[in-house]
Amino acid sequence: MTAVDLPAVPRVLIAEADPWSRDLLKQVLLNVRCDARLDVCADGQEAATLLRDKTYDLVLADWELPGIDGLSLLRSVRQKHRSLPFILLSSRNDSASVREALPLAPTAYLTKPLNMEGLTQRLQDLLLNEGESVYCEIPPLAPGMTLPAFLERRRDVCDGAPLRVDVKAAVQHSLAPEGLDLKQLEEQVKTDPQITAVLIAAANSAGYHGTPVQTLSAALQKLAAGQSMNLILGLALKHNVVLGDPSLVAYAERHWQLSQDTAEYARRLARMLELDHERCYCAGILHRLGDLALLRCLEDWRQGGGALDDEVIGESLFTFGAAYGSALRTRWRLPLELRQLIAATYSLEGGVYSRDALVVNLAAQMARLTEHEGLEALAKGKTARLLKVGLSELTRVRKA
DSSP: OOGGGOOSSOEEEEEOSSHHHHHHHHHHHHHHOTTOEEEEESSHHHHHHHHHHSOOSEEEEETTOSSSOHHHHHHHHHHHOTTSOEEEEESOOSHHHHHHHGGGOOSEEEESSOOHHHHHHHHHHHHSOTTOOOOOOOOOOOTTOOHHHHHHHHTTTOOOOOOSSOHHHHHHHHEETTEEOHHHHHHHHTTOHHHHHHHHHHHTSTTOOSSOOOSHHHHHHHHHHHHHHHHHHHHTTSTTSSOOOHHHHHHHHHHHHHHHHHHHHHHHHHHHTTSOHHHHHHHHHHTTHHHHHHHHHHHHHHHTTOOOOHHHHHHHHHHHHHHHHHHHHHHTTOOHHHHHHHHHTTOOOSSOOOHHHHHHHHHHHHHHSOTTOOSHHHHHSHHHHHHTOOHHHHHHHHHO
16 A cells, blocks of 8 residues: 555555454554444454455464464455555564565564564555655544443443553563563552453463463463563553543542452461462452452443433442453453452452462451441451451551
8 A cells, every 4th residue: 555545544454363462453453543443353263254255464484373364364455455555463483484474465563572663554555655744533423322321332342441550651660671570560550450361361261371370470471571561561552541520539439448458468467377469469459359350331321421420430439440350360261260369359259268368368358448447346247267367467457
């Protein structure tokens, strides 16, 4: 494509097996052309079928696709459409692979982890005329749409929580002369439920094998610097990651603080009892993910023309918050053991409890206390008694 023949509304095919890399590509592309018509698939056979049945203006495909690989797709495309823009993505950066791909004339050969700025520039060159930008209006709500029906529909497709931290600043602060400092990055983003959940989910996706990852630290190590940075920066490209309505912001701040307090108390208790403090901290940070995701959907409702007030927000959280959290944790395939630990922040089920579960349950109870409430009742409660933690220990944890 050249500037004179760019389509008014481009149709783009993204073929990528890893769900989180696929979502990242989608967000980068929509950030360049929010009006693009996207087809997204996870395997080469489906991509080949789409290429046969539809006409595309751009294809992005991973070499390592299951079924028919990306190089074979490119070969097939070049037999019929010599000039169709085709970006080939691959984890192969050796010269032999590059030499194998070049005769098929890919528009670009990009190696993973992707250079986000480079990919964005490529897409701008292919999909925009010089100096052009595309603005997409927020679609209004469907006539007759009620808030309960809207939230019910969004529960299983929502993008998660708004961001608490400035991801660009966090990444910039974590850059060292030798590259991205993962420990520093963890310190910058560890209070953000959305980043924590996405990185853990990505580290447990089909492209990564081994023991399930249940902490942010382990996720960062498994994904490594490049992919971690891309996924974090990609979150900032999504719609409504920063809430605009003051009432929603106030509710979000309360849930973020409750998450942070629960996580910090859980960390201190776990350290005192010589348990896995990182895992307990993570469960605390994630236990309000559903409520936060719901607030982000309420921002969508408001921007679509729906009415909001404090009473409506409170009722929505009470009715849908827990269901949103459960749906997200299941859809993102967070490890079962971590999901069970998150559930323990709300209640203890059954008659046998792990010590980690008791810790996060007690931490959540502590976090829900007001500053004027004492710890005496908690010290006499079932959870503290099972952990053999008394008033003096709880007081020390609270004041640490």
